[in-house]
Amino acid sequence: MTESGDTTATPTPRPAAPSPAALAGRRPAAPLVSAAPPAVEHDPEQVREALAFGSVAEDGSVQVQDGTQLRTIGTVDPAQAQDTEAALTPYAHAYLELVTFLDHTEQRLAAPEHTQADLNRILEQLRKNLKEPAVVGDLAALRGRAHELRDRAKALVAQMEQERAQAREAAVARRTEFVESIEQLVATDPSRISWKSAAETMRQMVPTWKEMQREAPIDRATEDGLWKRLSAARSSFDRLRKQHFRRLDEEHAQAERIKEGLIARAEALQDSTDWGPTVREFRGLMDEWRAAPRGSRRTDDAQWARFKAAQDTFFAARNADLQASEAEQRRNLEVKEQLLQEAEAIDPRADLEGAKEALRSIQDRWEEAGKVPRADLRRVEDRLRAVERTVKQAEDAEWRRTDPRTRARVEGASSQLHAAIAGYEEDLEKARRSGDAKRIADAQAALDARREWLAVIERSAKDLG
Known part of the structure; x- marks a missing residue:
């Protein structure tokens, strides 16, 4: 190693260990940023392994083998x-403290939940503590492990950022869906909108928007764009709502005018006693009422009450009259039932003229008795018609019996048949003499037919006599 302390110099042999007294109170030259728990008793074996990577030069420089x-x-x-x-x-102890720091960092990264700030602090501590640590030990292994922990921390950061991005996308999608729902509501045909429900939706629009922003904020530009759409939809809704209720007021006013006219006509008819035509008129008024446009609920109810009151007045009077009429008709029915008993006792064969006179009296009293209930009308009328037919048939038979022309026709036909029978008897005798079976059968059939006709005519003549 050179005097300048160049870190690229070739390592020199390790010098003899100095005395412990010489190192008393000396610490590593570079401070250590520690995120580990307080120092503990270090494993001597781990200390010895770390010492293998350090050396002390003759000038007192403490060196560490850092890679190459x-x-x-x-x-x-x-x-x-x-x-x-x-x-x-001391430098080896500092190295082991860094190992402990990495152990602690690994535990923190294995925790189930993290915040962005926690992960950023871990990355910053790894950067500072592993930049050029003033420690003695296997720095290559330490940096490799630190690099792995940094990658894990960065992956967690990336995952959190991805989740935040997804959350932002979901928030934007939810916000967009909300805006589209409002726009769709505004685009609905006004005649199909439930305005009460729609107005409540619009009243809750801004509070809902603010709550969504508090729960899941989105970027300002996107929020502004969506809010402009929402604001435009609200303005359109307010305009459409005003137009709808203005048109509705006009329709209600028209409905009120039409129904006032119907009420006036109904009230003009309520005291009529011309039952049949008035019933038909009230039915027509009812059809017009159903076809009339609807007004406001309160006005409609009040007008209907007036219209129905007029209707009820008429029908109450009509029903009372019908009840009185039905009672009278039931009494009439009793009278006609008695007349039928009298009529059905008539025997025209015993006394035709007396029967005719009795029937005329019954018919006169029948007309005077008046109407009977509709359900009994056909039954009693049919019974009287049957008596009338019996008397008429007896009268017709008597006329035929006493008519001179009829008697003359009967007597003439009888004479002709007597002459014809004599001729057919001769023909039969001749056929028998001839022995022709067919001729005999034909002659016998012709003779029998004339004899039957004569028997009928003689019975008629007897009736006429």
Whole structure:
């Protein structure tokens, strides 16, 4: 080694160890930044291993083998340079403290959670303590281990930065989604918007935005851009809301005018007793009411109450009249049931003229009895018609029996058949003499037919007699 202390000089043989007294009170020349727990009793074997990497020159320079270099790290009194072990031991202890520091750093890096500040402090301590440490020991191994710990710390920092970046991206995505939801709400057809719910959403918009910024802040430029979109959407919503409610007010006013007209017409009809036509008119008014536009809830309810009151007044009077009419019709039904019993007792075969007179009396009283319930009308009318048909049939039969022209026709037909039968009897006799079976059968059939006709005519003549 040269006098100038050049660190690139070739290492010289280790001198004899100085006396312990010569090194009393001497410490390493360079301070050690320690992040390890307080010093403990060092393992003698580890101390001896560390001492192998140090030497003391004749001039008292303390040197350490740092890779391929022999680096001076401190000095001792030349008189004490003979006791090498004593001179180097403090430096070896400092080396072991650095090992302990790295052990402690490794434990800290193995912890489940870290902060960015903690990791930055660890990296700074590794940089300072391992730059050119004034220690004696295996610096190459120490730096290798420190390099590995730095890489682990940097990886954790990179991971945290990636997680923060992902968190920022997620926050931006969430914020963007929120803005898009507001824009989508504003873009909805006004007729399909629930304005009460939408207004509440808009009232919560700013508090929600601030809460999102507190929970997951994003960069200022992105936040400003999204806020401009949000502000524009809110302005559009306010404009659309004003337009909607202005149009709604106009529609409500129109609905109120239309329904006032319907109410006036209903109130003009409520005292009518012309039941049938008025019922039809009220049905038409009801159809118009259903087709009318809707007004405000309060006005609609009040107008409907007035319209229904007029309707109820009319139908209450009509129902009362119907009830009275139904009672009268039930009484009429009782009368007609008694008339039917009287009518069904008539026997036109015994006394046709008396039957006709009795039927006329029943028919007159039937008309005077009035209407019966609709459900019984067909039944009682059919029973009376049956009696009328029986009397009419008896009358027709009597007319046919006493008509001279009918008698003459019957007598003439009887004479003609008697003459025809005599002729057919001769034909049958001739057929029998001929022995022709077919001719006999034909003659017999013709004779039988004329005899049947004559029997019918003679019965008719008997009825006429």
